Amino acid sequence: MSSVSHSAEHATTTGIDHRKLLIWAFLGSDCLFFGSLIATYMIYRGKSIDCPLPHQIYDIPYTSISAFVLLMSSLTMVLALAAIQRGDHKGLRVWLVSTGMLGLVFLGGQFYEFTTFVHEGLTLSGNLFGSTFFVLTGFHGAHVTVGVMILFSLVLVSMRGGIPASDSLTVELAGLYWHFVDIVWIVLFALVYLVPSPVPNIECAQAAVAH
Amino acid sequence: MATVTGSLAGVVPRPNTEHGLMGWLSTVDHKKIGVLYGATSFIFFLLGGLEAIMMRLQLAAPNSNLIDPLTFNQLITMHATTMVFLVVMPMSAAFFNFLIPLQIGARDVAFPRLNAFSYWVFLTGGIFINGSWLIGQAPAAGWFGYANLTSKTFSPDLGVDFWLLGLLILGTSSVAASLNFIVTIVNLRAPGMTMMRMPLFTWMTLVVAFLVIFAFPVITIGLIELGFDRFMGTNFFNPAKGGDPVLWQHLFWLFGHPEVYILILPAMGIVSEVLPTFSRKPLFGYSVVVFSGIAIGFMGWGVWAHHMFTVGMGPIANTVFTLTTMFIAVPTGVKIFNWIGTMWGGKLTFPTPMLFSIGFIAMFIIGGLSGVTHAISPSDYQQQDTYYIVAHFHYVLFGGAILGLFSGIYFYWPKITGRLLDERIGKVHFWLMLIGFNLTFAPMHILGMNGMPRRIYTYPAGMGWEFWNMLQTAGSLVIAVAMLAFLYNVWVSHTKGKVAGNDPWDGRTLEWSIPSPPPAYNFATIPHVRERDDWWFTKHPELAHGSHGHAAAPAEAHHATTGGHGHEEHIHMPQGSLLPLIAGVGQTLFVGGLILGPVVMAIGGLMMVGGLYAWCSEPINE
Amino acid sequence: MTAQHGHDEHAGHPQPAEYIKIAVVLTIITAIEVALFYIGEAKDGAGHRMIAEGLVTTAIMVLSALKFAIVVMWYMHLKFDHKLFSYFMVGGLALAGLVMLALLALLPILHLGSEL
Numbered sequence: 023m024s025s026v027s028h029s030a031e032h033a034t035t036t037g038i039d040h041r042k043l044l045i046w047a048f049l050g051s052d053c054l055f056f057g058s059l060i061a062t063y064m065i066y067r068g069k070s071i072d073c074p075l076p077h078q079i080y081d082i083p084y085t086s087i088s089a090f091v092l093l094m095s096s097l098t099m100v101l102a103l104a105a106i107q108r109g110d111h112k113g114l115r116v117w118l119v120s121t122g123m124l125g126l127v128f129l130g131g132q133f134y135e136f137t138t139f140v141h142e143g144l145t146l147s148g149n150l151f152g153s154t155f156f157v158l159t160g161f162h163g164a165h166v167t168v169g170v171m172i173l174f175s176l177v178l179v180s181m182r183g184g185i186p187a188s189d190s191l192t193v194e195l196a197g198l199y200w201h202f203v204d205i206v207w208i209v210l211f212a213l214v215y216l217v218p219s220p221v222p223n224i225e226c227a228q229a230a231v232a233h
Numbered sequence: 234m235a236t237v238t239g240s241l242a243g244v245v246p247r248p249n250t251e252h253g254l255m256g257w258l259s260t261v262d263h264k265k266i267g268v269l270y271g272a273t274s275f276i277f278f279l280l281g282g283l284e285a286i287m288m289r290l291q292l293a294a295p296n297s298n299l300i301d302p303l304t305f306n307q308l309i310t311m312h313a314t315t316m317v318f319l320v321v322m323p324m325s326a327a328f329f330n331f332l333i334p335l336q337i338g339a340r341d342v343a344f345p346r347l348n349a350f351s352y353w354v355f356l357t358g359g360i361f362i363n364g365s366w367l368i369g370q371a372p373a374a375g376w377f378g379y380a381n382l383t384s385k386t387f388s389p390d391l392g393v394d395f396w397l398l399g400l401l402i403l404g405t406s407s408v409a410a411s412l413n414f415i416v417t418i419v420n421l422r423a424p425g426m427t428m429m430r431m432p433l434f435t436w437m438t439l440v441v442a443f444l445v446i447f448a449f450p451v452i453t454i455g456l457i458e459l460g461f462d463r464f465m466g467t468n469f470f471n472p473a474k475g476g477d478p479v480l481w482q483h484l485f486w487l488f489g490h491p492e493v494y495i496l497i498l499p500a501m502g503i504v505s506e507v508l509p510t511f512s513r514k515p516l517f518g519y520s521v522v523v524f525s526g527i528a529i530g531f532m533g534w535g536v537w538a539h540h541m542f543t544v545g546m547g548p549i550a551n552t553v554f555t556l557t558t559m560f561i562a563v564p565t566g567v568k569i570f571n572w573i574g575t576m577w578g579g580k581l582t583f584p585t586p587m588l589f590s591i592g593f594i595a596m597f598i599i600g601g602l603s604g605v606t607h608a609i610s611p612s613d614y615q616q617q618d619t620y621y622i623v624a625h626f627h628y629v630l631f632g633g634a635i636l637g638l639f640s641g642i643y644f645y646w647p648k649i650t651g652r653l654l655d656e657r658i659g660k661v662h663f664w665l666m667l668i669g670f671n672l673t674f675a676p677m678h679i680l681g682m683n684g685m686p687r688r689i690y691t692y693p694a695g696m697g698w699e700f701w702n703m704l705q706t707a708g709s710l711v712i713a714v715a716m717l718a719f720l721y722n723v724w725v726s727h728t729k730g731k732v733a734g735n736d737p738w739d740g741r742t743l744e745w746s747i748p749s750p751p752p753a754y755n756f757a758t759i760p761h762v763r764e765r766d767d768w769w770f771t772k773h774p775e776l777a778h779g780s781h782g783h784a785a786a787p788a789e790a791h792h793a794t795t796g797g798h799g800h801e802e803h804i805h806m807p808q809g810s811l812l813p814l815i816a817g818v819g820q821t822l823f824v825g826g827l828i829l830g831p832v833v834m835a836i837g838g839l840m841m842v843g844g845l846y847a848w849c850s851e852p853i854n855e
Numbered sequence: 856m857t858a859q860h861g862h863d864e865h866a867g868h869p870q871p872a873e874y875i876k877i878a879v880v881l882t883i884i885t886a887i888e889v890a891l892f893y894i895g896e897a898k899d900g901a902g903h904r905m906i907a908e909g910l911v912t913t914a915i916m917v918l919s920a921l922k923f924a925i926v927v928m929w930y931m932h933l934k935f936d937h938k939l940f941s942y943f944m945v946g947g948l949a950l951a952g953l954v955m956l957a958l959l960a961l962l963p964i965l966h967l968g969s970e971l
Contacts, residue, residue: 034420034421035419035420035421035422035426036419036420036937036939037937038420038937038939038940040343040344040416040420042940043415043416043419043420043939043940044343044344044412044413044416046939046940046943046944047412047415047416047446047943048412048446049943049944049947050446050447050943050944050946050947050948051408051412051446051447051449051450051947052450052947053944053947053948053950053951054447054448054450054451054947054950054951054954055450055453055454056951057450057950057951057952057954057955058450058451058453058454058455058484058487058951058954059454060955061954061955061958061959062454062458062469062480062484064955064959065477065480065958065959065962066475066476069475070474070475071474071475072474082889082892082893083889086885086889089885090882090885093878093881093882093885093922094878094882096878096881096926096930097874097875097877097878097930099930100874100930101871101874104869104870104871104874146461146465146466146467147465147466147467147468149468149474149475150468150474150475150476152467152468153461153467153468153469153474153476154469157457157458157461157467157469161457175846175849197930197931198931201926201927201930201931202931204926205922205923205926205927208919208922208923208926209919209923211888211919212888212915212916212918212919213916213919215892216888216889216891216892216915216919217911217912217915217916218895218896218904218908218911218912419939447946447947447950451954477962479962480958480962483958483961483962487954534950534953534954538961546961550961
């Protein structure tokens with residue numbers, strides 16, 4: 023799957039494959055994407071003038087489990103790559119499917135969490151917290167969704183014999199994207215859920231929200 | 234001969250031709266894509282110019298009712314949005330596309346289909362955003378779209394929606410193209426072409442590409458937040474719920490300032506090629522010019538809030554940004570001295586490309602100087618939102634970027650088309666443009682100092698503004714005449730222009746070592762580069778110093794020029810493909826579907842996803 | 856293209872067992888982070904936090920940065936790969952971080968109900 027024209031030159035100036043260079047440049051760019059969204063979230067932390075607020079609505083044990091799920095999906099992803107690098111096609115598919123399934127579990131967990139929050143009064147338009155929270159975690163979820171689609175597509179390609187052991191780059195590139203999505207969640211889990219959020223001086227802040 | 238091989242699900246045939254409409258629609262050749270960018274951006278230039286003339290006609294006299302206030306606001310918004318995103322950036326992209334592989338000794342960019350995709354997204358995005366004119370709902374909130382004028386409350390019609398979706402679409406085109414150029418420049422250089430032997434235009438392209446991939450995500454988030462506010466009722470810029478409209482300004486200008494360097498650096502790159510050629514001397518202080526370009530790229534991230542001095546950030550913030558803005562004048566000034574140093578003591582000739590490059594330097598200095606006056610935040614309090622600012626950015630963007638791009642057009646026209654543009658008509662074009670430009674924009678400094686605000690559709694009599702406004706309108710008409718001269722020149726060149734040959738200017742860099750226009754495969758044999766300006770020293774070994782490592786005897790032909798026809802059969806270039814077009818159009822329809830309706834969105838989505846999947850499974854050649 | 860991957864790089868490639876060990880480390884760090892959350896929430900009789908908020912925040916951020924670095928360096932293989940990738944990633948990260956800090960410094964939002 024050469025991406026260079028079939029002239030005498032197959033080598034690249036750096037020795038790196040074009041596609042790997044492209045993905046890393048893309049990931050560097052994606053840092054600014056999430057960085058700006060996270061910055062918006064951080065700026066607006068503690069600035070809502072309506073409830074509900076984070077401390078009233080977060081279910082830390084629940085979110086911790088879903089964070090753990092995504093973390094483990096990075097393990098299965100790296101095991102998938104290791105499998106194809108030693109020529110184990112079945113192993114590749116098993117670990118790719120595992121990664122995709124863990125991703126789906128994470129997404130399912132997000133969906134459940136979001137609907138619970140909405141039932142408890144947190145909406146996109148209700149207050150600043152709702153706007154920033156849903157858009158930030160929503161775009162992360164969208165990235166995860168794209169990742170899951172890529173992973174299952176790779177399983178199909180592998181089943182058609184399209185991933186030789188000698189050229190596992192596509193799996194590696196998918197892995198890089200997947201790990202990136204995981205590390206963004208590592209940051210989000212800490213900054214959005216765990217780090218104490220200032221409580222604005224508004225009346226409803228002291229009230230408990232029905233769970 | 235349109236043989237069809239391979240197909241997508243038996244539905245979309247894979248073309249295999251370079252000719253006719255299908256050849257253009259399916260091209261993955263960087264040179265043709267460059268021509269597409271150039272022609273399309275030129276048409277948008279005429280459109281943006283028309284919008285400017287209309288504004289100038291309205292402003293020629295006080296209390297004018299030629300154009301109503303809403304239409305005027307639409308004109309200022311669309312003129313600027315068009316010029317920035319649909320003219321200067323894509324015109325620069327035309328040069329990136331055509332030149333980069335030639336300058337680094339490569340046969341194509343790293344990702345030819347991604348390259349084509351970028352073009353189709355640009356074309357359809359530009360059509361989409363201008364489509365708003367057709368329903369009388371062009372955006373009217375300025376090209377910078379300040380919140381919360383852009384909220385649904387204060388801009389209820391579809392204009393801002395067209396604007397924000399259009400920019401999101403165009404952003405993907407720019408980022409994709411920039412990723413492509415980064416990989417191309419890093420990874421496809423000919424043997425011996427180290428980073429410090431690359432032509433300066435290639436260096437500037439690399440810096441610009443990094444600026445794009447890092448700056449566009451920031452505005453993407455701003456636009457997404459604005460879009461969510463408008464479509465989903467979120468509160469990012471809603472003061473009633475605690476949102477801060479100033480956040481928009483920060484996000485916009487964090488992108489917007491690197492953006493102006495994205496706009497100017499390619500033109501600076503062109504000028505850095507033209508001046509040495511017509512001074513018959515190498516660029517003075519090449520390494521310093523490279524590092525200045527890189528420095529501008531880095532420092533450009535630290536100055537954005539100078540667009541916000543009057544917002545009320547406080548004296549500490551204002552002072553910090555005053556300092557950073559003054560500092561960034563340094564590397565820019567360094568480049569100007571190096572250009573002057575290039576010409577100093579050179580054997581100068583003044584064909585049209587050289588005139589435009591010198592014009593660039595002069596006009597850019599003026600624009601830069603007014604920029605320095607803005608940098609001082611207390612004095613900016615008087616200048617902000619007046620015509621003085623309008624003068625500044627037109628001097629740097631028109632007097633700078635546009636003149637620089639015209640220098641490139643005249644310089645590279647022979648390489649692209651095989652024929653020269655006419656010199657006499659070229660000089661008429663240049664002088665009319667320079668005079669018209671200065672007539673239009675120089676008085677704006679005075680008007681601004683005399684208190685005329687920006688973005689007003691008319692003004693009262695008796696303010697002392699009438700004379701200058703009338704003069705400016707006259708100047709804008711002179712610019713229009715200059716453009717007619719250029720169009721005439723294009724026609725003359727096409728019908729009876731002088732055949733250029735490989736190297737009409739006795740150029741210095743690799744693109745001049747191959748035929749004009751170049752064959753599809755660019756180089757019959759990939760060159761081996763021994764030094765900077767390798768082509769020049771191959772032609773003129775007597776000019777080489779010992780340190781360049783040239784033998785005194787003329788070098789053997791390391792560069793195949795017109796020879797090597799037998800090699801053509803062995804060079805396989807990537808086959809064309811319709812998938813970039815399908816995926817690109819699909820993406821525009823998908824995003825545009827948020828305004829155009831769910832059916833459009835569904836069709837677009839299918840084209841986009843289907844196109845992308847097919848693209849991933851399509852081999853380079855069938 | 857197969858040569859590009861550099862078989863020499865793979866000589867040092869971790870075995871699955873190493874990856875699992877890394878996963879265990881990541882899990883432990885996550886558990887500590889969650890524990891820190893609860894420690895931070897612990898309040899005395901008067902309703903004040905027993906441990907300073909800043910301390911808890913810093914500790915959680917340091918730990919999450921550590922997890923981030925581990926995944927990037929080992930799972931994404933950045934530690935062992937061509938340093939050009941590191942420049943791209945670290946460059947993007949550094950810029951994102953600076954942008955965040957600058958925005959936080961520049962935007963004290965003044966309105967009813969918030970402390971400054």
